[in-house]
Amino acid sequence: MSGARQGVTEARRIVVKVGSSSLTTASGGLDADRVDALVDVLAKARSGGEKEIVLVSSGAIAAGLAPLGLARRPKDLARQQAAASVGQGLLVARYTASFARYGVRVGQVLLTSDDTSRRAHYRNAYRTLDQLITMGAVPVVNENDTVATDEIRFGDNDRLAALVAHLVRADLLVLLSDVDGLYDGDPSTPGASRVDEVHGPGDIAHVSIGSAGKAGVGTGGMVTKVEAARIAAAAGIPVVLTSASHAADALAGRDTGTYFHRTGRRSADRLLWLAHASTPQGALTLDDGAVRAVVERRTSLLPAGIAGVEGEFSAGDPVELRDTAGLAVARGLVNYDAKEIPQLLGRSTHDLAKELGPAYEREVVHRDDLVVLHPWNG
Numbered sequence: 467m468s469g470a471r472q473g474v475t476e477a478r479r480i481v482v483k484v485g486s487s488s489l490t491t492a493s494g495g496l497d498a499d500r501v502d503a504l505v506d507v508l509a510k511a512r513s514g515g516e517k518e519i520v521l522v523s524s525g526a527i528a529a530g531l532a533p534l535g536l537a538r539r540p541k542d543l544a545r546q547q548a549a550a551s552v553g554q555g556l557l558v559a560r561y562t563a564s565f566a567r568y569g570v571r572v573g574q575v576l577l578t579s580d581d582t583s584r585r586a587h588y589r590n591a592y593r594t595l596d597q598l599i600t601m602g603a604v605p606v607v608n609e610n611d612t613v614a615t616d617e618i619r620f621g622d623n624d625r626l627a628a629l630v631a632h633l634v635r636a637d638l639l640v641l642l643s644d645v646d647g648l649y650d651g652d653p654s655t656p657g658a659s660r661v662d663e664v665h666g667p668g669d670i671a672h673v674s675i676g677s678a679g680k681a682g683v684g685t686g687g688m689v690t691k692v693e694a695a696r697i698a699a700a701a702g703i704p705v706v707l708t709s710a711s712h713a714a715d716a717l718a719g720r721d722t723g724t725y726f727h728r729t730g731r732r733s734a735d736r737l738l739w740l741a742h743a744s745t746p747q748g749a750l751t752l753d754d755g756a757v758r759a760v761v762e763r764r765t766s767l768l769p770a771g772i773a774g775v776e777g778e779f780s781a782g783d784p785v786e787l788r789d790t791a792g793l794a795v796a797r798g799l800v801n802y803d804a805k806e807i808p809q810l811l812g813r814s815t816h817d818l819a820k821e822l823g824p825a826y827e828r829e830v831v832h833r834d835d836l837v838v839l840h841p842w843n844g
Contacts, residue, residue: 473704473728474719477638479518479599482508482717483627483694486528487644488710489557495532496525496560500710504642505564507713508604513568517717518599520634521572522607522627523561529553554608561606573598576610577626588633588736595634624694625742632701632738639698639705640716641691646709647723648673648692664726667696695726697742702732737837740797744784748777748804749794750830757789760796761838766829767798769810769818779804787831796838798831 489500512519527539527546530553540546558574565572575595598605609626624641631639650673651658664670675689695705706716708723715722752760756771767787779785780803787796802810810818810830819827 471706471719471721471725474638474706474717474725477636477704478516479520479634479636480511480638480640480717481520481522481627481631481634481636482640482642482713483522483623484524484642484710485623485644486524488642489523489525490528491532496529496556498560498564501560502564502567504710504713505561505567507717509565509568509570510714511717512570512604520595520599520605520607520630520636521561522623522630523557524608524623525557526550526554526608529556529560557608558606561604565604571603572606573603575605575607577607577630578610588739592633595630599634624690625697628694628698628701628703628705629739629743631698631703633736635732636703639695639703640713641694641705641707642710642713642716643688643691643707644709645688646712647707648675648688661724662721664695664699664724666727666729695724696729697738699726699728700730701738702728702730704728740784740799740835741837741839744797746777746786746794746797747779747783748775748800749786749788750775750800750807751788751790751792752795754790757787757795760787760836761841764833764836764838766833767831767836768815769807769813769830770815772807772811772830774811775804775807777804785831787836793840795840796836798836800831801828802830 484504488504489496491497508519508521511517527549530549530551531537531539533552533556534549536545536549540549554576558572561572575591575598577591595605595607607626607630609623627641628639630636645653647660648664648670649658649660661670661673670692675687675692691707695707698705705726706723707726708716712722750767750772751774752767752771753773756767759765759771760767773790777785779800781801782799784797785800786794787798788794807830810826815827815829
């Protein structure tokens, strides 16, 4: 076996993501045979007790289309959420029945990006998933589409899968699609060839990546899968991207699909979620000194360095931190409501505490709740 896939064969904890088009018919509704075929592969992979599987499964909205008499995925949010509400129960019931053939229990875990960018929620999500795995269950993770707003357009769960892989400290991420890997052109075009390995962004700089899925029931395409692979690889997690029909080969480390090598080191914190999964509710403009302090010295943001505020947000919400030219250099969870910040601008925490009370002697964004997005060349 080629050493190129050593990261696969040595992986113990594996996150597998499957898309809607691999589980349902084009008209909506679950395809029981497809679900059973996937479960057969996953159950075999974990049967010896050497591998642990976390399944990130799309398909809730698609599964709810036919039961609600919808011919295609609706565009309006309310009907998407209604379809998700009906379909999520059907999806988990199907997985429960299918894994039961092997005496394996499943546990449903519904996440939103907001849940896991906050410290306490992040720890709770990790503990729940880790405990399910420890107790021998297979977590079935999906985004909480029934109540999500912006998150419902999260990239057909591809990015969610990369972040879940980081959350559970996985050794491998397998992205299953309706295409058997990344191609250097349209796979249906004669002469297009599969990209076997990716060592870094430069390897696929020449590749034109489309934006739509083929089956019409999901929201993702190759672009979201490559982005998910980039996020996971940068967090120290190798990735295999292939079709659901090649899942067994992918988990066995055979030469299938596209293998993305690690490009970064593993990190155990939740800031990856803050960087890639949160939706900023506003922005703070920083003076040059504050930008240098936050970006270069990785300090907390104090009121004295803030030159402006925009948006409507509450304490605990994610906000962008921008330089005076408007470039977002960082993102963080703010400790004040938007309406409180104008009276803080440019003032020291000592003076604020003296005038307004000790509650105001605190950071606007603590360094533990802050992630740098771009280097600064001011």
